[in-house]
Amino acid sequence: MLRRVTAAPHPAPILFISNGTAEDLIGARLAGLLKGEIRYAPLVGEGRAYAAAETNRVGRVLRLPSGGFPFGSLDNLKADLRAGLIGESLGQWADAVRGARGAGAVVVVGDAYALMVGTVAARINQLPLIHVQPLLSAQYLDGLGLRGALRELNALGANLPMPYELRLARGADAVFVRDAATQRSYRRRGVQARFAGSFAMDVLDRPQRELNLLADRPVLALLPGSREDHRESLPVMLRAAALLPEVTALVAWPHDWGAVTLPEGWKLDIQSETEALTTGAGAGIRLLRGAFGAVARAADIAIGTSGTANEQLAGLGVPVIAFATHGPQYTGGFARRQGRLLGEALRVMRADPVVLAAEVRHLLASPSGQARAALAGLTRIGPAGALPVIAAEIERLAGNQINTWR
Structure with missing residues (x-):
């Protein structure tokens, strides 16, 4: 033309x-x-x-x-x-x-x-x-x-x-x-x-602020995502993190505090516009708004039900564990597709806190598994x-x- x-x-x-x-x-x-x-x-x-x-x-x-x-x-x-x-x-x-x-x-x-x-x-x-x-x-x-x-x-x-x-x-x-x-x-x-x-x-944003983390504990990033899947996935992630006292779990939260959905019996303490603390099952987990870049770069491993955020963590060389929700985005089909995209950088598990926690522990104890996941993510996503x-x-x-x- x-x-x-x-x-x-x-x-x-x-x-x-x-x-x-x-x-x-x-x-x-x-x-x-x-x-x-x-x-x-x-x-x-x-x-x-x-x-x-x-x-x-x-x-x-x-x-x-x-x-x-x-x-x-x-x-x-x-x-x-x-x-x-x-x-x-x-x-x-x-x-x-x-x-x-x-x-x-x-x-x-x-x-x-x-x-x-x-x-x-x-x-x-x-x-x-x-x-x-x-x-x-x-x-x-x-x-x-x-x-x-x-x-x-x-x-x-x-x-x-x-x-x-x-x-x-x-x-x-x-x-x-x-x-x-x-x-x-x-x-x-x-x-x-x-x-x-x-x-x-x-x-992917640069780190927005200091997170004040303990140097001797691995960081578990929880990525419930920007879609409505978070209402189903965040409670599962929190319950899994509560089974892992040896890690520091951080939620990269992209929504208003009013959108937080907690497991039964958990409480939310809003400390500022950018930080809240949720407690339950003997655990205390920080939720951070406007700090995704900082959480992503601090993470040693992640649990995610997100499209882009999962890919960004994989692109940083961080192993990601995922589970399907009832939607609208991170359905079983979406999880399978992302698994093919990311290869060994992503492991799709059942939406069971016990299973997810066990997989986090298994990966943290396997340097070779972490290395294969990092290589797959860096290669498949690219710079x-x-x-x-x-x-x-x-x-x-x-x-x-x-x-x-x-």
Whole structure:
């Protein structure tokens, strides 16, 4: 398709389209590296991560009961349909087209659906299109097999790129993927994708504060995640940690204190906006808000029911133990997929505090097991460094041609 590109005297606005919490975070960090006006169209939720940058939201907010995982289960899909998924989603397509008017480029951070919305907005407005795909990985196919694929039919498009997504990606001006294995896979299918570094590690915060830990005790990070799974998973994690008096357990808590769900008989003492202490079963465990970077870098081992946070800990070389919830995100299928992605860096167990505590002890007593987990995580996630490369490519595509046809 021919596009007429005219450079403006000032940096043209850039429209970001993203559809998920992690995707919003990646988009917001990327937006912070760019000059000029940033517009954003979050397809799921409010896109709160963009608030940290000087950005302007375009279009409506779609709040989904599933938290953006309508195909995670049949119940998720039914709840989202009742919440107006179809009608509101169509409205978002029109919002994105309007938001791209006068922009210099459209940047999609998300899956095939987000890419469809971004492709329409970019083509109607004759703009360059950049796709940042942080979800798909060729490593999701490791050991999947036919039986596994049939069991995960609802996640087929999350396990491998569908033909329509590849076709859309071929029409993009730049495509960035999450790991080297996916770059090779895309290129075999005719998409000139690039792996410039790990998006997950790019958005991992530096340590925000000192944690004042005992030097002679291993640190167990508890990662209940940003989705509603935490209401089911946090009590299990706390009960497991209470069985491990030899470790220092820290909860990386991303929610308000009012969202804390405790095991029966436990109490919560809110000490400040950023720290609380929960006590029960003879244990006292700290919950820390706004300190994920510090907790992640202090951890020797983790128990997590999170998507990005589990991957970030693995990327730091920390073994992660996981268990499935009833959703909306960290279902059995999601846990299996993440297990294939992370290999020996992730161990998926039963949601039983006794089993989880035993696995923590087993790993802490096995230097060779820790070493294999660390190697798998470091290798499969890869190093940081993608976002500056992508930012430079966006600026090049948005403003390097004057009155030319492409």
